[in-house]
Amino acid sequence: MGVVIIDGSTVRAFVTDDQQFTKSVDERFAALDLNNDGVLSRSELRKAFESLRLLESHFGVDVATPPDELTQLYNSIFERFDCDGSGTVDLQEFRSEMKKILLAIADGLGSCPIQMVLEDDDQSFLKKAADLEAAKLDPNHAQAS
Ligand SMILES: [Ca+2]
Numbered sequence: 590m591g592v593v594i595i596d597g598s599t600v601r602a603f604v605t606d607d608q609q610f611t612k613s614v615d616e617r618f619a620a621l622d623l624n625n626d627g628v629l630s631r632s633e634l635r636k637a638f639e640s641l642r643l644l645e646s647h648f649g650v651d652v653a654t655p656p657d658e659l660t661q662l663y664n665s666i667f668e669r670f671d672c673d674g675s676g677t678v679d680l681q682e683f684r685s686e687m688k689k690i691l692l693a694i695a696d697g698l699g700s701c702p703i704q705m706v707l708e709d710d711d712q713s714f715l716k717k718a719a720d721l722e723a724a725k726l727d728p729n730h731a732q733a734s
Contacts, residue, residue, distance in 0.1 A: 599719060601692065604692055621637045635663045
């Protein structure tokens, strides 16, 4: 476990770094596409949100939220991602919605830094944002973290 300090500019720098951001999002998309059909289904996207911990960090959802409410919430998230209403989320939709969500997180954080406790194998985008900033500040330290 480690603690990172991030603020809005950390997240924004990550999202606006097209190369890093697209690479991270594409990797995540591929990992989430469990049946490799090139799109994310409802359940695949739900797993995505569970693994990204976005509900806690962005939507302020308590872990004790009743299952019914959670399902409703995941459904509304899915509708947001699935812009064209096709019933699946493709890579373009995933990229553009992740970008919006992370920029909203950046706005929410503003210039007020927060501490995040992360597992070593944490794969969240916020961790990647923090790693990217660390790499820019101290290139030698980047690989060790
Ligand atoms: Ca799929």
